[in-house]
Amino acid sequence: MKPTIDPSDPKRPIIALDFPSKTATLRFLKKFPQDEHLFVKVGMELYYSAGPVIVEQLIEQGHDVFLDLKLHDIPHTVERAMRVIAGLGVRYTDVHAAGGSDMMLAARTGLEDGTAAGQPVPKLLAITQLTSTSEQQMQSEQLVNATLNTSVSHYARLAQKAWLAGVVCSAQEASMLAQITGPEFLRVTPGIRLVAHQAGSDDQKRIMTPEAAAAQGSSQLVVGRPITEAADPVSVYHQIKQLWEEASHGLNKTSKKSNQ
Ligand SMILES: O=c1ccn([C@@H]2O[C@H](COP(=O)(O)O)[C@@H](O)[C@H]2O)c(=O)[nH]1
Numbered sequence: 689m690k691p692t693i694d695p696s697d698p699k700r701p702i703i704a705l706d707f708p709s710k711t712a713t714l715r716f717l718k719k720f721p722q723d724e725h726l727f728v729k730v731g732m733e734l735y736y737s738a739g740p741v742i743v744e745q746l747i748e749q750g751h752d753v754f755l756d757l758k759l760h761d762i763p764h765t766v767e768r769a770m771r772v773i774a775g776l777g778v779r780y781t782d783v784h785a786a787g788g789s790d791m792m793l794a795a796r797t798g799l800e801d802g803t804a805a806g807q808p809v810p811k812l813l814a815i816t817q818l819t820s821t822s823e824q825q826m827q828s829e830q831l832v833n834a835t836l837n838t839s840v841s842h843y844a845r846l847a848q849k850a851w852l853a854g855v856v857c858s859a860q861e862a863s864m865l866a867q868i869t870g871p872e873f874l875r876v877t878p879g880i881r882l883v884a885h886q887a888g889s890d891d892q893k894r895i896m897t898p899e900a901a902a903a904q905g906s907s908q909l910v911v912g913r914p915i916t917e918a919a920d921p922v923s924v925y926h927q928i929k930q931l932w933e934e935a936s937h938g939l940n941k942t943s944k945k946s947n948q
Contacts (some may be wrong), residue, residue: 699936700727700900701928702754702911704878710738717749719922727779729910743776753778758815760784763794770798778810780876782856785814792850811854811874816840819858819879821936822893837861841868848873858894859901866905877901878910878929898928902935911940920933
């Protein structure tokens, strides 16, 4: 499989800013040098506590933002919400693929209609199966009579038909999806951990290390607690970035050689 990684594009893991307030978020970001332009994710906790102003402030500080609100409602409601989101200037936003094709098409229309002329339309992603869901849970609780890979690839095909830019999936499914949807369709992967087997009470079920995620062809890594709860978040961020870059670089070299 040909990796999608462009060596001239500095790969930045997306940091999930899962904090309870604007104050806690800005305190965390102060640990990074002022000229470090990060790719950050604002999820429900932060957005519901701080509101759209936190998104505006992060963009003003030079960061790129993935607004991860995982919309899932009737098409009309989602379209109207996406018109508002389009005005915030985020790079990525998302919906649940389980909301269906009509809802995904409506979300895209809302984003396109709500984006000011000359501004880039935010990339729309679809959640496939949450990385906290195991195959066994999916089958018994969602009554899905299929494998997890079948469900994830079904949702990815549906999202691609609705003209979305990509999906959120676990890195474990990234390589399979690249074969099915082509390398340009984004595979944004949370559930990244520095060790392959997570112990304890972590809620993530489908995890991967940054190196393994690169080998599987993840387009973007999403990392929360391994960075935000680290004693030294800046050095863990750079460690993950370096692991990912090095593994991706190795893949690019291999693919260039095999293309010669
Ligand atoms: O399937 C999904 C979709 C979204 N997420 C989000 O990513 C981060 C992961 O945080 P960690 O602390 O690294 O587990 C979090 O904001 C989730 O809401 C996901 O984990 N899985």
